[in-house]
Amino acid sequence: MALHTILGANGTIATELLPILHQNKEHIRLVSRRPQPVSYAQNIAADMLNYDEVISVVRGSDIVYLLVGLEYNYKVWQRDWPVIMRNVINACKAANAKLIFFDNVYPYGIVNGKMNEATPFNPISKKGKIRAEIDMMLLNEMQSGALNAIIARAADFYGPRCTDKSVPNTLVFSRLKKKQTPQWLANAAVPRSLTYTPDAAKAIYILSQHPEAFDQTWMLPTAAPPLTGKQFIQLAARYMHGTNKVQVIPKWVVGFIGLFNPVMKEIHEMMYQDEYGYWLDSSKFEQTFHVKPTPYEEGIKATAEWFLQG
The missing domain is CATH 3.40.50.720 (NAD(P)-binding Rossmann-like Domain)
Incomplete structure (x- = not known):
């Protein structure tokens, strides 16, 4: 060993x-x-x-x-x-x-x-x-x-057992658990790998x-194709039994809050990832080790169940 x-x-x-x-x-x-x-x-x-x-x-x-x-x-x-x-x-x-x-x-x-x-x-x-x-x-x-x-x-990333280190967990699952409208940063219409x-x-x-x-x-294995923020929230809402409305937080709002909030200031410079989205291609890992990433629907369901049990 x-x-x-x-x-x-x-x-x-x-x-x-x-x-x-x-x-x-x-x-x-x-x-x-x-x-x-x-x-x-x-x-x-x-x-x-x-x-x-x-x-x-x-x-x-x-x-x-x-x-x-x-x-x-x-x-x-x-x-x-x-x-x-x-x-x-x-x-x-x-x-x-x-x-x-x-x-x-x-x-x-x-x-x-x-x-x-x-x-x-x-x-x-x-x-x-x-x-x-x-x-x-x-x-x-x-x-x-x-x-x-x-x-x-x-x-x-997103998933069970990670709360404060995941933006989707904080803005989507945590808010749905509180019966609040889920949020997404900058643009909920572009595909974004998680x-x-x-x-x-x-x-x-x-x-x-x-x-x-x-x-x-x-x-590392990441499901493809990526979902848009809206699609991610729709699945989360289904399994959290909450609203699938999306409250998009514009970049300028994060920038303004960042004048007073250090964490939001740090998030602001990374919001290009939310504005433009991205597709992480893990095919090298998948083909080499014959491993398939967890589909988004399955991962979102498991994460929702963990939040609902907590």
């Missing part, structure tokens, strides 16, 4: 990955600033900005998952992400551990057509430029042969089990 170490053990994807590792009888080490005890895993507190602590928690690992989530603020990202990535890269090299970095699609900017592993970086946001920078740090290590690693990319969180966790475990998958980028 290999030792699988999760850096950022309290996050959404870690929550989904943990039972998968346990079911497969892997040794598990959970690392976060404030670890929550899990009986069948090592639980260690560490600061990813402290190199000595990162070296210590990575030592002895076979697979390391970088699932850290930082405050949604580009200044925090600019300050901390390069330090974290360099610490984790060096710690994995010292431990001879393989690294899987769970990433988003921010480095690609606006893409006409499908977004896949060959899509060039063209970030148009501050946060996208930071993600592209740390991706290049990792890609350079991979290309040099100094580190076996994977960049695993997901679209923005990754189902259980699919993402299963996929990164699959990648960990295939040595030939390393030193590559992989788009």
Whole structure:
């Protein structure tokens, strides 16, 4: 059995990955600033900005998952992400551990057509430029042969057990549970990919089990074709027994609120994704590993059921 170490053990994807590792009888080490005890895993507190602590928690690992989530603020990202990535890269090299970095699609900017592993970086946001920078740090290590690693990319996600880290969960499912009108950002008429969180966790475990998958980028399984915001809300409303009316929040409103609300200010610069939509093409993963993503209707139904039970 290999030792699988999760850096950022309290996050959404870690929550989904943990039972998968346990079911497969892997040794598990959970690392976060404030670890929550899990009986069948090592639980260690560490600061990813402290190199000595990162070296210590990575030592002895076979697979390391970088699932850290930082405050949604580009200044925090600019300050901390390069330090974290360099610490984790060096710690994995010292431990001879393989690294899987769970990433988003921010480095690609606006893409006409499908977004896949060959899509060039063209970030148009501050946060996208930071993600592209740390991706290049990792890609350079991979290309040099100094580190076996994977960049695993997901679209923005939705699913059960993730509430405050998912815009669709917050604006659609949470509001429907409160008998409120569901909301969507900028444009509810363009198709926009969303990754189902259980699919993402299963996929990164699959990648960990295939040595030939390393030193590559992989788009994680995401249903296709993408739904529009209106279509997503219609399905959610059906299973939440609520209204399928859509309240679209215009970009200028988010910009105005962002003058007073730091989180909305950070969301504002990313709203090109909602204005123009995008299609994440995961066919490489699906064809390589013979895995099909959960259809939107099935994922939305399961998410609705989880919200209704809560």
